[in-house]
Amino acid sequence: MQSNAKLQPLLSPDSIAIIGASRNPGKLGHVLVANLIRAGYKGKLYPVNPAGGEILGLPVISSIEQLPSEPDLAIIALPREQVLGTMHQLAAARVRAISIISAGFRETGRDGFELEMAMAELARRKNILLLGPNSLGLINTDCGLDATIAQASPAKGSIAFFSQSGALCSAILDWADGESFGFSKFLSLGNKAGLSEADVLEALGDDTNTKVIIGYLESVDDGEKFLRKARMVTEKKPVIMIKAGTTQAGARATSSHTGSMAGAVEASTAAFQQAGIIQVNDLESLFDLARAFSEQPLPQGPNLTVVTNSGGPGILAADACESVGLHLARPAQKTLDILTEALPPFASIYNPIDIIGDASAERYRTTLNAVADDEYTDAILVLLTPTASAEIEETAQALIDMAKKCAKPIFACFMGEQRIGTGRDMLLAAGIPCYNYPEPAVRAIEAMHAHYRWQNRPYPVEVCFRRDKGKAERIITKARAVGLKELPFHDAMEMAMAYELPVPENRFVRTSDQAVRAAKKLGYPVALKIVSPHIANRGDVGGVALDIHAPHELRQAWFSITTRAQRKRPDAYLTGCLVQTMGPTKAREVVVRFTQDPQFGPLISFSLAGPAAEMLGDISYRLAPLTLQDAQEIVREIQSIPLLRGARGAEPVSLTAIEDILLSMSQMATDFPEIQEAELNPILVDAEGALVTDLRLTIG
Amino acid sequence: MQSNAKLQPLLSPDSIAIIGASRNPGKLGHVLVANLIRAGYKGKLYPVNPAGGEILGLPVISSIEQLPSEPDLAIIALPREQVLGTMHQLAAARVRAISIISAGFRETGRDGFELEMAMAELARRKNILLLGPNSLGLINTDCGLDATIAQASPAKGSIAFFSQSGALCSAILDWADGESFGFSKFLSLGNKAGLSEADVLEALGDDTNTKVIIGYLESVDDGEKFLRKARMVTEKKPVIMIKAGTTQAGARATSSHTGSMAGAVEASTAAFQQAGIIQVNDLESLFDLARAFSEQPLPQGPNLTVVTNSGGPGILAADACESVGLHLARPAQKTLDILTEALPPFASIYNPIDIIGDASAERYRTTLNAVADDEYTDAILVLLTPTASAEIEETAQALIDMAKKCAKPIFACFMGEQRIGTGRDMLLAAGIPCYNYPEPAVRAIEAMHAHYRWQNRPYPVEVCFRRDKGKAERIITKARAVGLKELPFHDAMEMAMAYELPVPENRFVRTSDQAVRAAKKLGYPVALKIVSPHIANRGDVGGVALDIHAPHELRQAWFSITTRAQRKRPDAYLTGCLVQTMGPTKAREVVVRFTQDPQFGPLISFSLAGPAAEMLGDISYRLAPLTLQDAQEIVREIQSIPLLRGARGAEPVSLTAIEDILLSMSQMATDFPEIQEAELNPILVDAEGALVTDLRLTIG
Structure with missing residues (x-):
């Protein structure tokens, strides 16, 4: 806990009051006290309950007024009717942070929503950090703080987790308990009345004990702030997230669950991408990646070398490799020479390097040494199947020894269960991720390499445009004055000219x-x-x-x-x-659009014109404002980009001309949030330039 | 073992000779004898070794000539040089089946390949069933037969597994050992010199103790036979397979591994689809599905109802549901009434039915009873997170009780590890698949529903065409006579007319x-x-x-x-x-092609004309001969089908006209395997009909 000073009263409180502490082991107010004691919290604990007496050896304070000092943190586990009143008392007692376990607010309907708004307002006015309500609590293993109502405390580790779903927290704590998976911080955000995902992300980004941040979100409250904070955090460490409610069915379930509005999937996906957040679609991947990122360095290139004692799994690894866009490394001639010398005649020295079924640990060791030195190898994946002659623990040891002296990331896949168990445990204990199957290992390596590319991307270039904003404003004002929803074509063309878009006469x-x-x-x-x-x-x-x-x-x-x-x-x-x-007669036709996303602001899209692109989903998205790189990427990301680059004997078109239009539209969308929707369709583009032959602007 | 009589000497032998049996526990010839004894094989065992003596209490026969009777099965674990000679002796001794553990044949190069050909030829001539070489052996838990060199014997179960990779077999046996995963049969095919995947599939299809067949293949030897057998088997039971080498990288690794040619992915995918085989891409899915299929009935509709005690996982399940194409059931009013009555006010009675965090086992029971009776629910998924008040084992029991009286398939996802362990074990023991995360559960349900649709598909209609085959033959013969590779346009048009394709004058x-x-x-x-x-x-x-x-x-x-x-x-x-x-001026343009796949024969494809379809992979495939349903499906499977159906105000085109062309081309491809490739591009199609305005035929 160094620079995340802002959340200090919450994450590293000197003293804690538990409001609603109870002697009854079946009550949450009891579980809270018990968890705090069990985890070895070193600060002062003040259980508060009008009944007084003692709980688990601690004297009970009978009311908030009676607290001997001003606690940093108060945890509320009371019926919802008492929460707001209690918060007023805590504010008077100058508490700096409040974590509310109690539920029954926004998620239950209008009354609860209004109550929650009042609580949020109070916290804001009194400058109190507010976690929840409807939260499972929080954990900080650095200072032995377990302020949750969960049944298990996690081991100390370098992974921070935050979640909008409390129940998911308990499942994950229970799972981690059995998997030697350690956490640095663990935060259940609940209804996010006070602290949002952006606040928490920022704090975890600053936390020196956290190497990897993982999170589960159903909604994002302030998209713009989230993006800005996340972008800074991902410069320093990987953020891996699962966004639930990404389908129609999921979004319906989300709104019935938390009462939060699920935004367009495209917008949140673009937001995550532009912020460098690694988005995964299922919980298993979340933890597979967390382990890999926390334990191994990032692969500095896309070239993976696979060492295996059996052909089949090697092929599956090769398939997975190509599917995710990694390459099988072509080992240097020197490496091949060493392998030819060292391996038996039926081994395959090419990648996947198949050292065949009777491979001893020594053969693994020799091969791994050669691969570790291979200049064309960026990452190493070692597969082992428990053949009759496999020396499983010795092979695990060979990997561990090599990992110590090798700067490249190393991953293992020991297939099976009973016989490979000890070997796998050795690897995990030594910080080598070990998977049951080749596919998740390859997916983890790809995600890590993508993050390496993100962290080493060119410095983003902000683009500012010449534009006649005054003229644009007059056009919009005029249209709004007469209540028009869509700008007349003539005015739309004038807007285009104000933003220096190329339009025909x-x-x-x-x-x-x-x-x-x-x-x-x-x-x-x-x-x-x-x-x-x-x-x-x-x-x-x-x-x-x-x-x-x-x-x-x-x-x-x-x-x-x-x-x-x-x-x-x-x-x-x-x-x-x-x-x-x-326009030019031999031009290709493309489309640029934007819409205002309720969570993330203007969402720009690009595609080829015509119904096929839309039907096949070949559309790329970015949130405005676009950097120059964003504009370049959005054009090149569509699958059908070869058609613009001159596939099939056609002339390549000017991609720069399209980028200019995208950047202008980004500027327009940022300047005028009241433009709900814009569509430039079609834009004619050839080798010389582009021409916007039709455009529609809808105002809100 | 009833009707798979063909493989009886291999799978249920009355007596077994182990050639190369050894007293040395480090030798495969020893492991074989030890495994046979350990698994409790009831028939006669004859270890054969010139050294004589005794192995594990069995008298050793000194040579094949000395065998006291004609054994059903002989297992060879000798250096490769001795294998062919030994096979001759075994043939003379009238052995009916041989399993060859020895390696060093086709997979090692030309010499090995020729040796293997000689062995295959001998087996064929003498009518001996040949498994391998380079096999791990086989297991039949019905008669306590473990004729493998693996380190673990699996429990008895209803899943049969066959694999082209021996190492994968050992990994899976080791894994199953720790996962209460039982097998009926377990076959390592090795190099498939004798028995092919088609033979084994047929036998397992007839095996009454096998409910589900799973397999791992790198290549298919006789595609046409495989398709024919597989289609019969999938009528009776699910076949789930992983095909390795489906990418360029994987295919290269395959050919260096087994020396087998990997065919076009599209062809094998089409073959699996047309045979009703469920294809998966990774090993984890293979076992997830195997468990689901072996334990639960097939969902008779796409409507899934999710019951959960926490919102987050419910949303993830809903997302997964829509992603795979299942529907969240809309419960009947009667069900809703029961739930409204029974559940607390903050519960969500709509699907996912969220019975919230304090749900007792009794609340699960009430909800499940209502859902089991719901007429709009085809399958049930029950999620549980270990909240403080979760009654985990009791909830598991509630599921088990319901499953007994409910005809609908039931799946569970108990999230966590430590606290939910006992509950999960109870479920698995009772035959209710229980997953760690919602996503794999949903994927399993989808696969089962797809298989239900397959088994209940309309009876395939074979189509026979009027065609002038004599004329076609004369055209082909003439072209081959002068060594032409591509038919001149005029001749191609004549071919088209011979097959009654609509061509312009x-x-x-x-x-x-x-x-x-x-x-x-x-x-x-x-x-x-x-x-x-x-x-x-x-x-x-x-x-x-x-x-x-x-x-x-x-x-x-x-x-x-x-x-x-x-x-x-x-x-x-x-x-x-x-x-x-x-042609008609307002027609849409489509393309029909075929190529001859080396493994599976003529592969027909369909797409819209133009480079976009190809670039975006919007092409559908089927192997010839096409049934009427195949022709209907191949047209409707492309993602851009709405464009042909009249999206965006366009007139719908005649899909029947396209189907007729597809069926003609299927006939041509089947009639003339010497036509290597055909391309009808473009075909103009409108509401009235279709016109093939250009075609190219390449002959081999």
């Missing part, structure tokens, strides 16, 4: 005669597009005609697109049409 | 004058396409002009497509051009 016209005159001024070829406040997507109703070369074609086009649109949408009022200069 | 022309004359005969509009034996994809070189309406346009098109193609591919010889009637 265009004229709004009400008759085909006007259209012909407009086209003459713009110069052929032109495009003709219907305009209607009721039709969002012109393409869907056939309301677009392209590449018109002459007046008679233009008149024909007018007739056909307006009748087609009117037939498809008889309810829609057609204001007129737009005549536009044509 | 077309003329091959050598000059633009000829083109104009041809277009006049066909009638405008026409398409013009270059023809060159050197250019596979005309589109890539700009060699296609569409929708030509007049002679002057045609001449212009001729000039531009030929010069464009010549500029892009100066090396290519242009034979001429094709003039074609235009």
Whole structure:
């Protein structure tokens, strides 16, 4: 506990009052006192209960007023009706932190919600750190503090855990108990009326006894703050999180559970990604990764070498390796020479290095020494199956010896249970992650390498744009004044120009005669597009005609697109049409959008135009404001990027032109949170540049 | 062992000779005898060794000639040089089955391969069942037979396991030893010189003591036979398999390991799917599913009800549910009424049913009874976290009691380790699968429901086509006679017509004058396409002009497509051009292909035309011959199917027309294995029908 001074009264209190302490072992107020004593808390403990007497050898204080000193931390385990009153008393007694175990607040409906708001307000006004309510409590193994109502205390370790679900905390404590899995801090956030995930993350980031932070979240309260804090923490240490409620079904379950709003999955995924948080989808991965990160250095490259005494598991490791995007290292010639010399003739010296079924510990040792020195190997995975001649404990020892002198990360997979048990325990005790199967080991290595890349990414470049914000403001104000939800096309184009987006010249016209005159001024070829406040997507109703070369074609086009649109949408009022200069004819079409996410703010997306990209989910996302790198990544992340890079003989298009548009839109989304949604669809892009031929802006 | 009579001498031998039996406990020949005795084999055992004497109390026979009777099974554990000679002697002694533990054959190179071929040939000629070589042996717990060199014997159970990797066998036996996981049969296939996976699968399918078959394969020898046998077996019981070597890296590792050719992943995936085999990607899932399938009935619908004492895990279960495509059941009003009555006010009666942290075993019992009777619930998942008031063993008992009277499948997830240990053991002992986390439980339920759908699928309809096979044969023969690798366009079109594929009228022309004359005969509009034996994809070189309406346009098109193609591919010889009637103008474009897979035969694929489908992997596959259902599924399986069904205001196209083309191509691929590859690209399809406007046929 050094620099996380802010949470000191909560995490390392000098004294603790337990409000609602009880002599009855079945009560939470008793469990709290018992846990504090059992874990060996060294500060002062004040059980508080009007009945007085003694609990587990401690004298009971009969009321908060009677406390002999001002406790740093008070823990409340009272019926919910008494909580707010008690908080007032504690505030008067100048308590600095309160942890509320009591439940029955926000999660139970309107009354509970209002009560909780009052508690939060009180804590804020009195500057009291508030954990919960509806929390299981907290643990700090550095100072022997177990202020939970859980049944088990974890061992000391370097992993910090925080969770929005209390029940999950108890499951994890029970699990850790049997798995030699140690924690530095353990925090049950409960309803987060006071301390949020961002506060806790920041404190754990500063905690020198914490090497890895893992967390379970159902909702994020202040997305922007969370992102900012998380980004700083992940510079220093890995943060691995599971976000529950990422599907429709899960989100429904979330809101019925905590009353919290689940935001768009895409937004939270983008947030985690941009903050360098490692997101996992299931609890097993959370702990697999936590162990790996806490015990081994990060692989500095993607090249994995697999050493195995059996072919099958080696193949499974190779499959897993390619599936997650790691490479099997190609060992240096020197390494191959050593292996050829040292290994029996039927062994495979290529990676996976199969030292075959009769491999002794000595053969493992020789192979591992060669691999440890191999310049093309960034990480090592050692597989062992309990063959008749396997020397299991001796092999474990060989790994342990090598790990001591090797700077590269080392992982083990000893397959089986009974015979390999001792070997596995030796490895775990020595800090070598040991898995039952090759696949989770490979997934852990990949996550660690990704984190290495994150920590060594180029310094983010903030981009500031020339823009006419005053003009933009006038456009928005005007639209709001008349209660428009969608900006008229003309105004949208003006907005685009205020943000220096490349737009075609265009004229709004009400008759085909006007259209012909407009086209003459713009110069052929032109495009003709219907305009209607009721039709969002012109393409869907056939309301677009392209590449018109002459007046008679233009008149024909007018007739056909307006009748087609009117037939498809008889309810829609057609204001007129737009005549536009044509964009480059051999351009590819892409789409840029943003929406305002309630938790994380503006979410920018990029994809190719057309329904296929959407249907196949080939869309990439980032939260605004975008850095230059974000803009570069969002373009290159779509799976179909080869189509823009010139696959199949097509000319490559200017990705920079797209990046510029993304950055402008990021600026617009940040400048005007009142723009609920923007869609630039399509943007024509070729080798020379880009052209936004259509855009829609919706205001809230 | 009833109807798997074919393998009886191997699986249930009356007497066994151990060739290479040894008194030295470090030798495999000793381990074999020791394992046979330990497992309690009831038949006659004849250890054979020229040294004579006694091994573990059994008299040693000094040579094969001296055997007192003809043993059903002989096990060979000798150096590889002696194996073939020994097999000759055993054949003379009329042994009916041989299991070869010895290694050093196909997996070691050319000499070993030839030796193995000779052994296989001998076994075939003498009608001897041959397991291995390079096998760990086999186990049949029904008759106390452990003929392996493994260190552990498994408990009796209803799961049969076969594996191409021997080392994996030892790992699994060691693992099962600690996990109360029982096996009926256990077979290490080794190099599969004699018995193949298809033979073993058939035998296990007939075995009445086996409820579930699980397997690990690196290669399939005779794909067609495997498919045929597997399809019969999966009608009766679930087959769950892991196929290793499914990535490039894995495939390279496979071929260096066993010397076997890894086929296209798409082909083996299609084969597993068409045979109703459940394919998993990692070992953990293999055993998770095996346990679920062996212990619970199949869910008859996709509706899962989750009962939990904590919100967080409930949300994770809901997320997992939607991710795999299951539904959270909507309980009937009657169920809701019962729950409202019985549960405390803060409980959530909707699914996941959250009976909250202080739930007693009695509350679980009440809830489970209501859910068991709920008509909209097909499967039940019960989550428990060890909260302070959780009654863990009593809750386990409540589940067990309910499972006895409830016909629906029930799964448990007791989270934690220490405190929930006894409860979990109770559940496992009672045949209720119990997982550590919600996600694997949900995945198991999904796999079981998918298998239910497989077993209840409509009866497959075989389709036979009118076709002019004689004409097709003449075309192929002519092309082969002159050594052509790709059929000239004209011949390809003739083939198409022989298979009654819908093709446009077309003329091959050598000059633009000829083109104009041809277009006049066909009638405008026409398409013009270059023809060159050197250019596979005309589109890539700009060699296609569409929708030509007049002679002057045609001449212009001729000039531009030929010069464009010549500029892009100066090396290519242009034979001429094709003039074609235009297809429907508002059609969508799709692609049908087939290739001959070395292991599984013709592999048919379907996708939308254009590079996006390929890049995003939105292609579906089936092996020929296709049934009518296969053809229907392959079309509907692509993710972008809504585009063909009329998403976004487009007209739906005729899927039946595509199915007809798929079925014709399946017939062609089956009729002519010498056609290595076929590509119909694009096929124009609209509401009325389809038109194959281009096709390429490559012959081998």
